Amino acid sequence: MPMMTVTPIPALRDNYIWAMHSEGHAVVVDPGVAEPVVRWLDDEGLQLAGILITHHHGDHTGGMPELKQRYRVPVVGPAGGHIRGIDRHVGEGDRVVPAPGFPEYTVLEVPGHTLDHIAYYAPGHLFCGDTLFSAGCGRLFEGNAEQLHQSLAKFAALPGPTRVYAAHEYTVANLEFARSVLPGDEKIEKALANALKIRENVNPTLPSSVARERDINVFLRTEETVVRAAAEKHAGGKLETGVAVLAALRHWKDEF
Numbered sequence: 001m002p003m004m005t006v007t008p009i010p011a012l013r014d015n016y017i018w019a020m021h022s023e024g025h026a027v028v029v030d031p032g033v034a035e036p037v038v039r040w041l042d043d044e045g046l047q048l049a050g051i052l053i054t055h056h057h058g059d060h061t062g063g064m065p066e067l068k069q070r071y072r073v074p075v076v077g078p079a080g081g082h083i084r085g086i087d088r089h090v091g092e093g094d095r096v097v098p099a100p101g102f103p104e105y106t107v108l109e110v111p112g113h114t115l116d117h118i119a120y121y122a123p124g125h126l127f128c129g130d131t132l133f134s135a136g137c138g139r140l141f142e143g144n145a146e147q148l149h150q151s152l153a154k155f156a157a158l159p160g161p162t163r164v165y166a167a168h169e170y171t172v173a174n175l176e177f178a179r180s181v182l183p184g185d186e187k188i189e190k191a192l193a194n195a196l197k198i199r200e201n202v203n204p205t206l207p208s209s210v211a212r213e214r215d216i217n218v219f220l221r222t223e224e225t226v227v228r229a230a231a232e233k234h235a236g237g238k239l240e241t242g243v244a245v246l247a248a249l250r251h252w253k254d255e256f
């Protein structure tokens with residue numbers, strides 16, 4: 001397999017359109033807008049070869065029709081048929097080679113943020129859209145806490161070195177929330193100081209890694225006694241399950 005590089009193309013307010021490229025060709029994930037992708041391809045002298053979509057939200061799909069028409073490339077995305085322009089609809093366990101010469105990705109169904117949300121995993125790489133962020137997770141717009149809990153567990157079970165290409169730069173705000181859940185947690189404190197420093201120069205704090213998220217992401221740590229205790233204190237009652245802890249944390253974060 002030739003060397004593949006993954007680059008964030010900043011778009012809209014705080015989105016990253018992740019672009020993987022190898023030997024003159026590029027594949028983009030969730031192009032919410034077309035213009036920054038076109039400019040980046042021109043600057044880098046790359047040819048667009050494919051598009052992957054994780055879920056139906058406009059800031060992940062808005063630029064897809066224009067890119068598809070301009071470069072005549074295939075689009076892979078979630079089943080359901082409600083995103084116009086998808087050529088291949090995929091679901092749990094499907095294998096996807098987005099373009100010749102690119103790695104084979106396994107599709108994970110990860111409902112919660114939306115019901116159609118999927119992620120793309122290949123050894124070393126996870127494109128997780130809005131389901132997992134560094135130190136956070138997506139809002140529950142369509143799914144429930146039980147679905148999100150299961151989706152996050154799929155990510156947490158991936159190998160530690162897997163790079164996490166989340167679709168938004170929310171790291172600092174997420175770590176500030178994490179710090180109020182677990183004041184004095186050394187790894188969270190350190191991650192926050194580090195993220196603030198990176199953002200001073202407007203650099204991306206991503207990708208993260210699965211190992212790092214297991215340490216600093218309270219939404220992946222719902223089975224830990226300290227996290228449960230903090231969620232119970234805030235919710236003002238007993239939380240018997242990891243799902244209940246996740247629901248309480250998500251609710252807390254929504255109001256944070």
Ligand SMILES: [Zn+2]
Binds near residue numbers: 055057060130
């Ligand atoms: Zn979304």
